[in-house]
Amino acid sequence: MILIFFSTYSYTFAAxxxxxxxxxxxxxxxxxxxxxxxxxxxxxxxxxxxGYVTxxxxxxxRNHDRWQSVFDQMRRLHLIPIVRIATKANEEIWEVANEAEINNWVAFLNSLNWVxxxxxxxxxxxxxxxxxxxGKIDPEGYANYLNNFANELHSASPDFFVLPAGLDASAKNTTSTMDESTFLKRMLVAVPNLFDSLDGWVxxxxPNPGFSGSETDTGRGTIGSFDWExxxxxxxxxxxxxxxxITETGWSNKEVDPNKISDMYGYAFRKIWNDNRVVAVTPFILNYPQEPFTEFSxxxxxxxxxxxxxxxxxxxxxxxxxxxxxSGQIIGAVAQPVILFRGDFLGAILARNTGQSIxxxxxILVTADTRDVLIKSYSFPNTEPTRLGLIFFKASLSETEGFFNKSIFLSDKNGKRITNSFPIEGVIAKIDKMQVITFFGRIGSYLQSSLNLKF
Known part of the structure; x- marks a missing residue:
């Protein structure tokens, strides 16, 4: 049985x-x-x-082609990306983020067709x-940078869902670490309305201490740290x-029997991470069987x-x-120019996928602007974003005879229009069977005499 949990909270979202x-x-x-x-x-x-992948x-x-290829692969695999951005590591220290890089990040992230x-x-x-x-602890500096970056992303597109960095909930006040509660308090003193610019929490x-705590432990420094936070x-x-x-979590397979970890994860997903405030849980890490992350792989x-x-x-x-x-754009469309009265006709549509879905x-449905056009069938290969697709369709008209001028468009599975309309036109001819036989007989005779063909 699949249970779907609906939240009763009132949320504010970017997109x-x-x-x-x-x-x-x-x-x-x-x-x-x-x-x-x-x-x-x-x-x-x-x-x-x-599911989700961090x-x-x-x-x-920041190579557009590489990451667009990654996003396209995730689209085919039905995986939702959670992107954590980073600076550059100098040995064991990551460089402090530079305000001058915000615009470069925004331009890069906004250039991608997201999944x-x-x-x-x-x-x-x-x-x-x-x-x-x-190499320094600077909650005020991080808060200001986070606020500025988030505002720039939201200005570029309302679809950005901006999240802060995950913090180490078990860190103490030392020369190289700061207690999370102290860090958060100082962040909010520096930027009181910081969370107006953020869309969620990371x-x-x-499960501490030693990444080996019990799955039933609650509160700070456990798999339920998010609730304490x-x-x-x-x-x-x-x-x-x-x-x-929850973009990082997991037990050390050096400290805990891997077979026991299976049961611990099962309990966590059933009893702790099923909280209706939790969107995603991405344990650290799928494939890193060498140091320094062997124990988490x-x-x-x-x-x-x-x-x-x-x-x-x-x-x-x-x-x-x-x-x-x-979304999409119809580049062109054609229909069979002469349609026999009460007969079906064929057509083709050339359209570009300008959205995110495949x-x-x-x-995707072929739809007519008027009810007198009945779309009977259509076919086309899977068409990914930015690609052109050639769509063939069969339809019929309720009109009797004479010229017709109609238009067609594409809609989603719910019937919502996703493209522009494009005209198709032709003529409906009322021709009986003997006329058709006579016409093609004359064509055959002409070809036979002109080209000396033998049938």
Whole structure:
């Protein structure tokens, strides 16, 4: 049995609410696009569809063609991207984000044809660790940067769904780390209305201590850290209800028996992460069987998987239905110029897919502007975004005879228009069978005599 949980909270969203449609919260974190097929097999299994994948894009990696190819592959595999952006690592320290790079990031991210309408972007990683923010801890600086970046993204497109960096909930106040509660408090002192610019919350809900805590533990430093974080934000005056993206979590397979981890994940998804505020859970990490993340990798060095891969694969999931932009443009259309009275006619449409969905005969309809045109059938190959598709159709007209001038367009599976209209015209001829036989007989005689053909 598949259970769908609906939230009673009032949310404010950038583009569309992930809770307004069926949502498959199962996801995974990857480091390379070559792992996308394995990710799809994991998160879209057992009734599931449109699961989530978190991955990182660095400043040096802003290659449009590469990432558009990744997005296109995710579209085919029905995977929703959560993009974490990053600067550049100098040995173990990540450079502090530069204000001058915001416009470059916005231009790059806005140039991509995203997989779904909501463009999930999380800005950097655990800045309450000095090594993640240029070697220093600067909650005020991060808050201002986050606010400015979020506003620029929203100005570029209302479809950007902007998320803050996940923080280390178990960090202490040391020379290299800061307690999360202190970090958040100082962020909000610096930018009191910061969450007006954000669309959700990112949590790194790890089972501590030592990434080996019990799945039944609750509160800060557990797989339920997100709940403690949301309650703490409310205590600081944040009234906005924030949808949660758990982009990092998971047990150490060095500290915990991998067979036991299977049961722990099962409990987590059934009892903790089924919270109606949680949009996605993407455990860290699918394939990284070498240091420093060997203990978190779901895949082994011999390319086999730890048992929790198959156990999560077997868990019943929801078939998600994320909102995609469906649009197109008809470049041209033609119809059979002469139609026999009460007969069918053939036509063709050349159209470009300008949206996000992959067109097929189940989700795109050929439609006429007037009811006297009956579309009987049509066919075309799957057509991906930016590509041209040639659509052949068969139709009939209720008119008797004479010239006709009609128009056709494409609509989505719900009948909503997605393209411009394009005219088709011709003539309806009232010809009986003997006239047709006589006409083609004369053509045959002409060809035979003119070209000395023998039939």
């Amino acid at each position: 569309s609410s992930p809770f307004s449609v069926k949502n498959n919260r199962f996801g995974i974190h990857i480091t390379n696009e070559k792992d996308l097929p394995d990710a799809a097999v994991l998160v879209n299994s057992s009734g599931g569809d449109w 991955f990182v894009i660095t400043e040096a990696d 779904v309408q909501n463009r999930y972007v999380t800005l950097y990683n655990e800045p309450n660790h000095a090594k993640e923010w240029g 949590s790194h809900s790890y 949301l309650n703490y934000l409310k205590s600081l005056g944040v009234t906005k209800e924030l949808p949660v993206f 779901w895949k082994k060095a011999d390319n086999s998987f730890y048992p929790y891969y198959s156990s999560i694969q077997a868990v019943s999931k929801i078939s998600g239905e994320p909102v995609q932009i469906v 067109w097929n005969t189940k989700n």
